[in-house]
């Protein structure tokens with residue numbers, strides 16, 4: 062047993078942190094926030110140059126051919142830096158589905174362009190509850206219909222993968238966004254640095270990804286895998302909140318002493334540390350399960366996801382509290398993390414979806 | 430990153446599985462009530478058997494009665510023995526706290542003489558730190574050790590909450606040797622013969638009715654100077670070594686109640702259907718599963734760090750802090766789910782041999798023993814996060830001038 066990232070992986074993490082501390086300051090994130098942009102295009106171009114868009118894409122398709130462990134450490138840094146880029150949509154989700162279920166032709170046509178940054182993609186995560194996803198899109202003869210539904214990053218994506226129902230069950234389909242039948246309109250989001258769009262499909266032309274009727278399994282599995290990566294982003298963000306809270310309360314004085322010397326504040330920060338340690342430890346196990354396709358990936362992903370979501374919410378709210386009135390201002394960065402915490406924890410289904418998925422899996426394991 | 434056993438670890442696991450299947454007692458659905466004395470005797474017998482097979486104190490060097498194995502192998506042992514109705518970690522205070530203190534501070538001759546008997550549980554050891562006036566602030570202790578002309582030390586005073594003192598041959602004791610210097614500098618650590626005339630042990634009845642801990646009175650008890658552990662006045666740093674080992678020793682075996690809770694969820698029928706299908710139960714099951722998994726995985730990370738040469742830091746406080754509180758919350762939750770009949774404590778009638786009824790009464794103690802929840806948070810805040818200490822009223826003044834209160 063060895064429960065630690067390798068020296069090489071830690072080095073990649075260190076490089077990522079240094080790079081982002083220059084290219085993705087919170088000042089930079091605020092440019093996206095205040096400007097209403099859908100992403101930080103300059104940062105995205107740098108990320109493409111580093112090859113991150115192809116981290117887990119095999120070299121034969123133009124990627125770096127690294128394992129998911131390397132992607133996990135990068136994800137933690139992206140989360141810490143609040144990176145306003147669509148890597149989760151494009152890489153953790155869309156690329157992953159093509160790698161898992163795409164035909165050879167689809168892989169050859171899309172993966173090199175995804176890796177090289179020529180195209181961006183996203184996946185519609187259907188509404189979820191009770192541990193299941195409920196697709197709202199209908200498929201008929203290669204075309205898709207749907208009323209407006211939420212899709213992260215759709216407005217900056219070249220194609221979208223959606224789950225749609227037909228007589229054969231739920232299948233996955235790829236639609237390019239350059240057609241008139243795909244109507245994408247902007248909307249406001251809790252976290253404006255990660256944009257959401259409303260997408261309506263009026264008989265959009267599509268191609269199937271994977272087999273008929275196997276869409277729920279593939280998508281469920283893909284979301285499990287993405288959940289581990291997002292958990293690392295959440296752990297990174299939560300750690301940033303703890304660092305920020307510690308820094309501020311150490312330098313802020315009240316009643317003639319540092320606020321951080323009051324036990325109510327110390328215990329608050331200790332609880333933040335505890336929540337992060339539990340979440341990080343579950344995320345590590347998730348990373349191992351993800352990189353080895355372990356049998357208990359679903360359990361591992363759900364545990365990582367639930368504890369990381371809880372930790373990020375707890376840390377981002379208590380960081381605001383520890384900052385006093387300053388924490389409630391637009392000017393201070395506390396709310397950027399608080400917003401991102403909500404965004405990430407809703408992105409792949411809320412806690413209700415994950416708790417149900419976890420308990421269903423426990424039941425299944427014990428029935429066997 | 431790799432969670433699977435290496436070939437060597439897998440071989441070790443197979444070996445002990447085989448040994449346990451022959452030598453250990455299987456879990457029985459209905460284990461009756463046993464008095465403390467008989468539980469203790471059974472535990473001693475079991476440890477002797479384990480020792481003779483070479484499976485005691487896995488991480489200790491072989492010459493001191495240990496297995497000369499790694500922390501990871503110790504964990505494998507704990508995982509496997511957990512499948513049987515045998516005590517693991519029963520002598521954790523001696524083997525987990527006192528053993529490492531001797532390892533660090535005793536002479537070679539003492540280690541070879543004392544440690545193997547501790548490993549086999551032929552000698553039981555207790556830890557005599559807390560006093561009526563000094564628990565969280567243990568450095569405020571008052572039990573005096575004075576060196577007589579014959580160079581032996583005479584011990585006078587009172588210890589309290591000493592777990593297992595009634596069964597112990599030896600104890601590791603922290604005493605004040607100089608009251609005129611600041612409190613941390615006037616302490617000295619010894620080991621002491623518990624069976625001598627000057628030591629009187631009186632069991633204390635706990636709130637759950639059990640009697641695991643004791644008051645211990647010292648009336649001119651004698652300790653030879655050669656039984657001193659560390660320098661005169663060096664007791665505090667010696668004690669910190671012990672306490673650090675304690676947190677590590679319990680962080681892996683700290684009961685958090687999850688496996689019993691899972692068993693409840695999978696087997697219980699509530700008034701309106703199986704527990705596992707109840708939305709409220711499911712919500713809690715998910716939460717506690719995540720905490721339990723988080724603790725296990727955090728422990729694995731700590732072990733990895735140790736096996737790569739790191740030292741366990743205050744992070745080890747995590748298991749204690751989270752597990753103890755969780756245990757109590759689980760007990761309360763299950764009792765409230767069951768409803769009125771859960772108030773019955775009788776093992777014959779209450780679900781799972783009254784596990785949760787016992788847990789609700791025992792769990793408050795776990796949040797106190799080995800450092801309270803509040804002290805654990807202080808440790809994390811100060812030692813891990815580096816936050817400033819609170820202003821203190823006992824700094825820089827001689828021990829004898831420090832203010833005291835009237836609650837004993």
Ligand SMILES: Cc1cc2nc3c(=O)[nH]c(=O)nc-3n(C[C@H](O)[C@H](O)[C@H](O)COP(=O)(O)OP(=O)(O)OC[C@H]3O[C@@H](n4cnc5c(N)ncnc54)[C@H](O)[C@@H]3O)c2cc1C
Nearest residue numbers: 556557558559564565590591592794797798799800801803
């Ligand atoms: C089951 C059990 C077994 C034990 N076994 C042993 C043993 O074998 N050997 C041994 O030496 N001791 C043992 N102890 C003693 C244990 O270590 C002490 O009870 C514990 O450290 C608390 O000390 P206290 O009881 O004096 O409480 P106090 O220190 O008086 O604490 C009272 C309250 O004040 C709080 N408090 C105190 N200081 C602070 C602070 N700085 N900040 C915030 N809150 C604070 C505490 O958290 C607690 O809530 C055992 C205790 C129990 C319950």
